Amino acid sequence: MSLKSIAAKIFAKRIQKKIQKWASQPEQTQKAVFQELISTGAATSFGQDHDFISINNHEDFVQRVPIRDYEALRPYADLVVDGEADILWPGKPLYFAKTSGTTSGAKYIPITKDSMPSHIDAARNAILLYIAETGNANFVDGKMIFLQGSPELSDKNGVKLGRLSGIAAHYVPKYLQKNRLPSWETNCIDDWETKVEAVVDETINEDMAVISGIPSWVQMYFERLMERSNKKVGDLFENFNLFIYGGVNFEPYRAKFENMIGRKVDSIELYPASEGFFAFQDSQKEKGMLLQLDSGIFYEFVKADEFFDENPKRITLKDVEIGVNYVIIISTNAGLWAYNIGDTVQFTSTKPYRVIVSGRIKHFISAFGEHVIGKEVEQAMKDAVEGTDIRINEFTVAPQITPKDGLPYHEWFVEFENEPDDMNNFAQKIDQALQQQNSYYFDLIDGKILKTLQISKVHKGGFNDYMKSVGKLGGQNKIPRLSNDRKIADKLITE
Structure with missing residues (x-):
């Protein structure tokens, strides 16, 4: 066992204890997050317009701050994009994560100095909790691939602009840089088909241990590998034993993946979005992903079948039920307030709080x-x-x-x-x-x-x-x- 894998196991146990502490105190954890958000947001334009100074509890918040999607938040968001400070969160964002809009063009989701660490730490912690539970840390010495968007960023009125996965690429720890593929140059290729071929060129003769990405696009990568090598992916990469994914439910793809790989491999599900990193799979034995309660995000939930009512009831964690379809509403340290990200979730556990993504409220x-x-x-x-x-x-x-x-x-x-x-x-x-x-x-x-x-x-x-x-x-x-x-x-x- 290498020094790196030994160190990973020690660090994993430390992070596991830290996470277990806040996960075992969910209401207190969320209350502290709520109070910090309201206190910090009170001096912003949004906070002043919504009388944050008078908000003492969730009921006050519900009365003053309606649920909004991006289009409803646009009057504030446009000011932030135009370069104004202290609108939704103190100062200016570090980044804008550009996503596809549904009704009026692109959306520019702010990522702040306060919110950026949670995007990075959650993905890292998902891997560490896997190590803590399974004892498997050998993969830290192998090559890792993250199929993602281009890390090239542009400028939007003094704020860096890019896709979330491209922004996150700038935060890969130094100790992983030597293990990480593809190269920076290949990652910067915009055309997906050209990029996949370049990724295959760089990885086909490597010993890949960890592969990560949205299943539909990883499938395309696997198909190209098999066409080029005339081998199963698992025969090509004998030490490949961990697949990390997010964005879609893996189950419809699982049988196809196992056939392409030639064996079963462990997997970790993530729930990242431009608006925040909400959950990750913390156990290979339990269903669902651990909701991130200590990451600068305050959660509300509305029953999906009531969401389009005139005044749907907004509840907090203490009132959710297992198996009910909820629209997830977030307030964050990136300056999103009572924000509807469009996802629906169901709780699989309340001790600790674990969720699965059940769909989109518009889908x-x-x-x-x-x-x-x-x-x-x-x-x-x-x-x-x-x-x-x-x-x-x-x-x-x-x-x-x-x-x-x-x-x-x-x-x-x-x-x-x-x-x-x-x-x-x-x-x-x-x-x-x-x-x-x-x-x-x-x-x-x-x-x-x-x-x-x-x-x-x-x-x-x-x-x-x-x-x-x-x-x-x-x-x-x-x-x-x-x-x-x-x-x-x-x-x-x-x-």
Whole structure:
């Protein structure tokens, strides 16, 4: 065992104890974060406009600060982007993380001196808790790859601007620099397909131990490796034993990955976003990710099925229930206040507080009142392929409201690696699994309002072609698992 791996184990135990301390005192931890945020934010323009000086508790906060998304926060955000100080948080941000907007162009999410450390520490701590639990630290001596956006940053009125993953690349610890791939030059390549080929060039003859990235893009990297080497990824990288991922649910990809690797490897799930690093998988034995309560983020939750009511109830951690679908609302030391990031989560545990990401509040199907969410379609697909040789590359779901004949239905667009022998039987399995999870969907099928879902095959590489056509190939971009309209569906049909 190397000195580096011994040191990693010692450090991991120290961090584990620190995390266990705040995780065992969740309400006190969140109360302290809330008080610090309100106190610090009181002198800002936002704090003055919302009378922060009079806020003493969560109830006061709810009365004074409404839930906002980026568009609602834009009057303040635009002032920050224009270079003004003390608007949402004291001073000016260190960075703007640029993300795709939905209604009026790009969003510029502030990252401050106070918020930046949590983006870095959480990813590090996820690995350290894995080491503390498993005792496996050998990988720290091997090569590591992080598939991410370009680290090249531009300037926006005196503030550095880039993608979150590119910003984070500037904070890789020195002790990992020698182990880290790809090179800076390769990471700076913008075109995803060109970048993947360059990454393969640099890594195909290396001994990769840790691989990290969004599963759909890591899959593309693995496919290129296999094409070039005519080997399974696990044979090519004999010491590869840890996959770190975030952004999407890994379960629909797991069978395909295990086939490409040739064996099972441990994995760590992360929940990072430009707005904050919210959770990470702290145990290989427990379901869900540990919610980061001590990272300058105060959390509120609204039941998803009440979110679009006129005055939805906002609750804190002490009132959440396991298995309920919540919209997550955050206030942060980057100056986001009662901010709706658009994600929905479900708690898997309250001692400690662990969550899974169940979908997006805007990504659902309820064309017929069925309220189907991302977690449900992913679980249905997982149940249908389990124990079979069927492997899925990618899929998305949309409603078919006006079929040429017969009842309407859900249309599943699926790119197969290995197709089922009986497509109708496969569709029936998915449909049954979805009915078991969603009583509204069951009632619509049972009442002959909807017919059994139908599967439309997407040609190999079809989803990548679609993402390329809309300028979102690679990086942090991902296919929505389901939509309440047919914008993506109709594009896939024409591909």
